[in-house]
Amino acid sequence: MSIPAPSISLAASSTAAAAATALELRHDAAHGREPVLPSAVGPAGDVGPASVPDGNQMLAMVSHFDDPWHGDASDARQRPVLSLLGYG
């Protein structure tokens, strides 16, 4: 398969660095430069609910993107991605 390798140019966001820190992105020494999203995200002792929707229901859930650039002081803003989705 021949896949073209176009040049990619991305603009950096001025808000990005602080937010990334808040999301607990860290560099894993064991993996060199690989940025790591935290895998242990639930509060200590947290366990999953007895029943969760199946994949079909999960995909069908109504959920809207929250605009990140208009003041949100909620707790969710500071939480790692995985912890907003589940337990791990």
Add this chain to the structure above:
Amino acid sequence: MPFTPKAEPQFGPAARNLIVSLEGLGSVADRAAALSRLNRDIGDGWFPVYLKLLVVIGEGAPESARCLVADSLAHAMQHGQTTGGSLSAWGIPMQMPAALATAGRGFLGMSSSRSLDPLSYLAVWFSQSTSRQPLAQPVFEQATAALLRLFAASVPATLVFQAKLRADLSSAPAGTFSAATSLRLRCLLEGWSAGVAVGPLVRAVARASPMPVTVRHTRLGPGPLA
């Protein structure tokens, strides 16, 4: 403890935080690695959760954010990083020992280890019998449309994922795709490459079905007891 979704995952805030965190990384390579890591952390068993995250971004994120994510996915795909999930054949639990699962999938005509990119995953889930509850048509259409909108924000993503579909259709091992899946993916690729609008395209893809088998009835002559 493997990832287990909450009963009501916060997809919107998670999508937002993912984008903000990706923006904080210095290169597209780092962003691709982070997305792949998230993909792996969620795991094959809950790949729909990762898919939903991409769907939410494709549906609602600003174009610059969609471009950021789509560029990262394209980079991950080009560099062999995780950008998809595996679906097991019907009746084979995701946690089945690898050797048994391989044998079972082979028996059921499904490749054992092939990872499906997000678009192919949706097409297989919708078109074939798998261990998951069948994907409802409106959900298939909505999710596929959102992914197409996500990829449309990035020329590299459009080119890379179209090339991936083209390669899969021409070289996937026998049994990876059913006739219906192949037809739908071909329909998707042709319409996407031709610039067909997303809405009509996904509806056409969902409705595409293999030619019905023509059963020729042969009228038999009167038998000896007639």
